[in-house]
Amino acid sequence: MAASPTRWGAGFSSTERFLAEVASAAGNPGSLRPGYIFAGDETFLYERCRRAILQAFVPAEMRDFCLSDFDLAEVSIFEALDRAQTPSLMAPFQVIFMRNLKTLYTRGAKKEEFAAIDGYFRSPNPQALLVFVADHIRISADPKRMDMQDKDRYERIRETLGDWCGLVELARVEEADATRWLTTESERHQVRFDTDAARELVDALGADMMLIASEFEKLLLYAGERRRITLGDVETMVLAAKQRSLYELTDAISAKDKHRALLLLQGLLNASDGGEDSAIGHLYMLARTFRQMLVILEKNVRDSRAIWQALWQGFRMPPFAAEDLIRQARRYKSRHELTRAIRLIARADLELRSSPPDKRLVLERLVLELASEPRVASPIEGSTQYPMQL
Known part of the structure; x- marks a missing residue:
């Protein structure tokens, strides 16, 4: 008896359907829709879909002639559509990725832009594939828990481009x-x-x-x-090597030991395969650890036996780190101190995703801020009003 196909959740199901479409059209790209929208910020799924497209339609030796990557924050949609409409003299098929789709939905109605898109898809170039990347939307693994703002953004894209383009949801896994x-x-x-x-x-x-x-x-x-x-392999290769270093870093931060914290950060970055390009991963783990400490502090957890009741499945640390994290959390005197740390990490995350010239410098500045005592804001600094309102 043949094995039953894997039943994936929202995070994989949409991309699996798209990958099947690409595989079946490998010898006949005209069977694909003229355009697709990659909606969601799950990078792993995006890379899978992009890799499948390149393998099927973009030969390595022809990449310079048949692959275009446009950023709509820097290039107009008119230029991108013109590239799609113009047959390539060097390649039989073109693939055009367009990032920053959000620029079409901000600052004005963009009537001319959408009219141009509508005009192109009424008579698309059969030798071109357009891929719109809407990674400003976060699609939850559970659609019911999707943020209202993300829902509105998703619906606007679906209503304006959904008639012409296939929609691939890159939902959280x-x-x-x-x-x-x-x-x-x-x-x-x-x-x-x-x-x-x-x-x-x-x-x-x-x-x-x-x-x-x-x-x-x-x-x-x-x-x-x-x-x-085995479980031992995971503890040896992943948890012991990476997370022990991370908890040493948060230990130095919570102890306000700036010098040790910076040395540990350098060690983490130097040990990472991606060097400073692994910054997002380190930042994610820092945010997760501070959120765990916030729950520990709020629920007044005092020993490792109680920690498994306070932290839910999927949000727990490895057993070896439980006592260390409880001790670190108790160094913070109030919820405010930990929420401040989480806000600083969120700000650094935004800065990293804006392609700064030096990612290492962003992390170093963050660690220094986290390991410093919070300064008391003046009434002007603490106000949420704009200067003109004051």
């Missing part, structure tokens, strides 16, 4: 799907991934698929000829 992905990928590599090990990896990394995929590659190499990944 549920923990069950992340665990299932690990199992599926392990089978593909003919490696056994123990269930408790897969769950521990997903739990430790918060179902962040980019981090999970990166650590999975390391675990495959570590397993080697054993062809099996």
